Amino acid sequence: MAIILGAGIIVKLVLLLLLSFSVVSWAIILFKFFQVQRANSESERFMDFFWKSKRFDAIAAQVDRFANSPLTVLFNEGYSELKKVVEPDSKSDGSALSTDLGGVENVSRALRRATNSEITRLEKYLTFLATTGSTSPFIGLFGTVWGIMTAFEGIGKTGSASLAVVAPGIAEALIATAIGLVAAIPAVMAYNHFQHKIRVLINEMDSFSTEFLNIVQRNIAGK
């Protein structure tokens, strides 16, 4: 406690900055943890439900139950695009477009767009974790270097180099590096963890898009 209060103004500022980094990064860690957890579990349940049901409109009616899964976004986007393609438009007369492969292309594009927006949503705020992980040790180091500089200045003024004079200043300075590491280590670990989790979710989204397109194509071709 005294070690922090006794530090110089720059070291204190550095400590405050690092503390805010730590608080924000932990907030992001919690936020992402719940988000990814829910996305995973609801995706699993949605896939079960998806394979069990026979009709898209039945799924569309129930899709709100799995709202936290990115797959439902994909499904909704794909389904609404499919409806636009398949249902006879009031302005154009025939069903010429519907059986065309161009309709599948449209659905594919809609799915790709939805996938991208979901990836963006999942990766949101993760950059802050990466930034914290890579910069906060340096910020802490800056505080330490500054603290040691002032400590040496003090030694120069008093003229004595005994351990009793040198040690407290250096201890004060080193706490900045310690706090920097304390902020950085969880951020880096969480960043890597979430990167992995999100990659898994992206793979799931890709395979779901492929399945969806397969089913659409099969049905359109079968018509």
Next chain:
Amino acid sequence: MSHPTAARIDTGAGVCFVASAVIHLAVFLLLVWWGRLLPPQIAFQETYYVDIVNLPTADPQAGTPAQKTENSDPAPPPLVPQAMTLPVPVKMSPKITVKPSKPAVPQEAAETESAFADRMEKLKRNREARREEADFEKSLGKVKGASSSKAGMPGASGVSAGSSYADFIKSRLEDALKVTSSYSSKSPEVFVRLTITAEGKLARMKIERSSGDAIFEMAVRRAVDLASEKFVAPPNRTVFENGFVFKPKGIASGSSRK
């Protein structure tokens, strides 16, 4: 187009932020509590003053015969002869002394190998004993010399291997100078005259002569300041005044006048 995001139950970012802040606060309080529970144990080492030649200086009154009765001080530390220099020359010398005698001996076959070793051992021991004795004499002489010249408190009647008040002050100054010592020229020297009141307070400090090294002068001033906290009242409650020559290697007592 019904977007499912409306039904999403994302934990609010605000909630997470508050939770994170609470976690940090909890960790901080835990650390503080832990610190209270186990306060850092900083051991302050008490300084002992053991001057081998000028015996106990921790309390200048202790060594003087005048106050002998009222002050039962711990016994002075054992006198350590300044030895430890013996092994090398002692080992070398027998070889040198024995060698020339060898050519004379060969006819006397009576002396066996073991007897020879025995004799060597005896010689060595004798030599060591003599040397130790000499060292002891030397250090004893030093003590006697010191006590006869200026040992004992000013005004004390007897002669004892004790401390003069000047030596006590010198010891304190030396100790303080060890902490503050810093200098820029090669061999700085500062002559300082100190006046100490009857209560043991530093009354005046005057630099009478200096080699011109400002940094060393500053160190000396600080040393005097530092040491003055540990001064005690001079014996017989008289004002004490003495000159001290400060050098990086140590302090010499200068001319003293009372």
